[in-house]
Amino acid sequence: MALKRRLIAGGMTLAAAAVIGHFVHPDGSLFTVMKPRHTAPLAAGSAAALEGAAVVPLAAQPDARLLPEPATEWGLPILPQDAATQLGPPRIKADLPGRVAALDAGYAPPRTDGQRFNQYGLRCETALRAEPGAGGMVTLRLEAPCQPNARVTVYHDALRFAVRSDSSGLLTVALPALREQAAFLVTLPDGSTASAVAHLPEMAEYDRVALQWQGRAAMRIHAYEFGAEFGQPGHVWAEAPASPEKGAEGEGGYLVRLGDAGLAQPMMAEVYSFPRGTSRRDGAVRLTVEAEVTDGSCGREVEAETLQRGADGAMRTAALSLHMPGCEAVGEYLVLKNPLQDLKIARN
Amino acid sequence: MIRMLLGAAFFAALFMVVPRAATAQDVTLSARGGGVEVSGTLLSFDGEFYRVDTVYGVLTLDSQAVLCEGPGCPGLEAYVAEFTLSGARSMGAVLMPALVESFAARRGLKIRRLIEDDDNFTYLLSQPETGHDAARITFRLSTTGEGFADLLAGETDLVMALREARADEVAHALEAGLGDLSDPARSRVVALDALVPVVSRENPLQRITVGALVALLSGAEASWPGREDPVVLHGPPRGSGLEELLADHLLGPAGASLAQGLRRHADDAALADAVARDPLGLAVTRMSETGTARVLRLTGACGMSPEPTRRSLKAEDYPFAAPLFLYTPARRLPLLAREFLGFLSTPAAQIVVRRAGFTDQGREEIPLAAQGERLANAIAGAGPEVTLQELQRMAASLRGAARLTTSFRFRGGSTTLDAQSAGNVAQLARALDSGAFAGRELIFVGFSDGEGGAAANRRIARRRAQEVRDAVHAAAVWADPSRTTLSVEAFGEALPMACDDSDWGRRVNRRVEVWLR
Numbered sequence: 090m091a092l093k094r095r096l097i098a099g100g101m102t103l104a105a106a107a108v109i110g111h112f113v114h115p116d117g118s119l120f121t122v123m124k125p126r127h128t129a130p131l132a133a134g135s136a137a138a139l140e141g142a143a144v145v146p147l148a149a150q151p152d153a154r155l156l157p158e159p160a161t162e163w164g165l166p167i168l169p170q171d172a173a174t175q176l177g178p179p180r181i182k183a184d185l186p187g188r189v190a191a192l193d194a195g196y197a198p199p200r201t202d203g204q205r206f207n208q209y210g211l212r213c214e215t216a217l218r219a220e221p222g223a224g225g226m227v228t229l230r231l232e233a234p235c236q237p238n239a240r241v242t243v244y245h246d247a248l249r250f251a252v253r254s255d256s257s258g259l260l261t262v263a264l265p266a267l268r269e270q271a272a273f274l275v276t277l278p279d280g281s282t283a284s285a286v287a288h289l290p291e292m293a294e295y296d297r298v299a300l301q302w303q304g305r306a307a308m309r310i311h312a313y314e315f316g317a318e319f320g321q322p323g324h325v326w327a328e329a330p331a332s333p334e335k336g337a338e339g340e341g342g343y344l345v346r347l348g349d350a351g352l353a354q355p356m357m358a359e360v361y362s363f364p365r366g367t368s369r370r371d372g373a374v375r376l377t378v379e380a381e382v383t384d385g386s387c388g389r390e391v392e393a394e395t396l397q398r399g400a401d402g403a404m405r406t407a408a409l410s411l412h413m414p415g416c417e418a419v420g421e422y423l424v425l426k427n428p429l430q431d432l433k434i435a436r437n
Numbered sequence: 438m439i440r441m442l443l444g445a446a447f448f449a450a451l452f453m454v455v456p457r458a459a460t461a462q463d464v465t466l467s468a469r470g471g472g473v474e475v476s477g478t479l480l481s482f483d484g485e486f487y488r489v490d491t492v493y494g495v496l497t498l499d500s501q502a503v504l505c506e507g508p509g510c511p512g513l514e515a516y517v518a519e520f521t522l523s524g525a526r527s528m529g530a531v532l533m534p535a536l537v538e539s540f541a542a543r544r545g546l547k548i549r550r551l552i553e554d555d556d557n558f559t560y561l562l563s564q565p566e567t568g569h570d571a572a573r574i575t576f577r578l579s580t581t582g583e584g585f586a587d588l589l590a591g592e593t594d595l596v597m598a599l600r601e602a603r604a605d606e607v608a609h610a611l612e613a614g615l616g617d618l619s620d621p622a623r624s625r626v627v628a629l630d631a632l633v634p635v636v637s638r639e640n641p642l643q644r645i646t647v648g649a650l651v652a653l654l655s656g657a658e659a660s661w662p663g664r665e666d667p668v669v670l671h672g673p674p675r676g677s678g679l680e681e682l683l684a685d686h687l688l689g690p691a692g693a694s695l696a697q698g699l700r701r702h703a704d705d706a707a708l709a710d711a712v713a714r715d716p717l718g719l720a721v722t723r724m725s726e727t728g729t730a731r732v733l734r735l736t737g738a739c740g741m742s743p744e745p746t747r748r749s750l751k752a753e754d755y756p757f758a759a760p761l762f763l764y765t766p767a768r769r770l771p772l773l774a775r776e777f778l779g780f781l782s783t784p785a786a787q788i789v790v791r792r793a794g795f796t797d798q799g800r801e802e803i804p805l806a807a808q809g810e811r812l813a814n815a816i817a818g819a820g821p822e823v824t825l826q827e828l829q830r831m832a833a834s835l836r837g838a839a840r841l842t843t844s845f846r847f848r849g850g851s852t853t854l855d856a857q858s859a860g861n862v863a864q865l866a867r868a869l870d871s872g873a874f875a876g877r878e879l880i881f882v883g884f885s886d887g888e889g890g891a892a893a894n895r896r897i898a899r900r901r902a903q904e905v906r907d908a909v910h911a912a913a914v915w916a917d918p919s920r921t922t923l924s925v926e927a928f929g930e931a932l933p934m935a936c937d938d939s940d941w942g943r944r945v946n947r948r949v950e951v952w953l954r
Contacts, residue, residue, distance in 0.1 A: 409550050426706070430794075
């Protein structure tokens, strides 16, 4: 399995710290973090990173509720924010690199990227692995020891959703692959990314459709397999999702709901998969999209995207704006039969 | 002609084809090369042509050739093509949206679908670089009849229809200045479909004669053939295109009508699912929406049994074809709408049609080897009328050739081509124009039904084949006659495809096939 990693240049964590580095002092006065006591070369880097951070769109910014609290006691001198993770070689204030470089043309300053450590002494490296599983599923395992409880956005093909890593910066998420050669990318609040690929030959056996949306809209896919009615066996949805193992045995489809609805700006997705190749039955699987009319969505436009196979066989994304009924209809559902095309299954 | 154009202009001015901002404003249009200049009131702009009311009358000018000055000039960039499709739900739910999406994607346009509910939605197509809206395409899904009513009321530009326009709809449209809807130029076949009887998979019945099916549908017979179990009839919503098709193609010719007490379902999908769940259920539905139900094979009284397949639909060998139409009024639609209509006959659109679960109109070749059942029918039917020599002559003249799915059939008892066949003339002519058959021979082979004497039938069949050949030849204006040979052959009643004891059977047998060598 190929692993690719990329860590963003050193100033980025510092930049994030500087962006959020305005606190209100207990006595009520606005208390600004002291000018960082960095040496000259680093200060230049952090300024550049700050500029970069200023143009990050709001939606891409880390969820403020999830960021670790500053560990300093109020009233005490505040350490530079990155000091806790700066366990690498001590900084030499006398510009050693500059001076050595002047003596030796072949000299390169030591790389300090990737050599930071968290409070448990684990290297601050982001690693992603993708493991193929049953039913064309892939299990992603993310290790980002220096970014615990972080918002992690997962991208795969046109599919995307946001989840949260745990308190040690670990995340395990299982999702259906949308292609045989499946590539996965995750992005973290500090702007760093990690990617992984997996090969899923059995993926060709599956028909997949997906629905994804941002925000607090309550949306669902319902699949009614071979004439099943609501609540009967064969009605697959978030509350009766069936399992990929069942799919692998050709019993029927399964649904996977992705994303953490508890995040500040949720990015959610649902993927329904049907094992066309191993199906023991033929007929139609009816697919509907359901949007609940809530206090937040009534009378508004709700944006969503559908992913389904286009005429050329590749997954195609379609943007939808649902005009939600007025607020007198709160608690009801807008049910749409047409945005997702029914699957027609012919047994081999 | 002029009256019709003025009528169309009047309608265009009255209704929504005119961008509101451009109504009744003064413009001066001057030729880009200089010299000619006309002034007047801008009636409409469709993205390509200005229509201006001048002292010389209404003029239509190409926007590429003239410069527009004055307060009424629409911004070329700001022009948004707006048009509406209204009509059959079965066509507007999946097929037409898929075609719009594919068309827009090929154009590199960004697509957003604004959904009010399942029956009312709008596609917003925009330029990805500039963000300018290029088109707003509105869908209103109801029934075929409602679609035609919307056209008459000026509330739609295109009608999605499961059937051809009825005589009264044609008359009203003519009165309203929308042109003659019965003119083949006013309609096009978007996809092919057919009527098929369906039952639950638990039902042991495999075949049914058309007569027995009609008896069950009309309520004249209440239990399954050879059993005592009652039949439970399921049906489409009242007034739907499917119900009209049933009446026109199956029940009407037998003088019957749909039984009372039928269980009706909201749409074709619900109908198929309900039948699939009901072991005693029976319905006639469209082949594209049989869902989990099982298709019952139809047979004629003589035992011949045309099978509904992709090829037999393309060749119209299946008697209960139900092509899907798009009707256009006799007025200029926005440029993008015209380009969309042009897209519908491309190979790319045929793939979308197939993907959406319908039968496309892509031409296919059926080799002689794949026509065993037909040949068996021919041998079984040989006798004093069709002699062995005649069959041998047929075998010899078609040796080495393959039948194209493009076939020509006629409206009941006439020499007028039916709607699908009229489209086939244009399709075959286009293929000839493009040199698709260069260096090969196209044989137009006439066949007849078995009514009357064999010699007379052969003469009639040959005349029909000649007429079709001439029509194709006339339509293929660009084709090089030296590159493709167009010959004519006729074998009368020698190769029957259905029983001659019914109208539909005889209609299937009266045909002109096209063979390629």
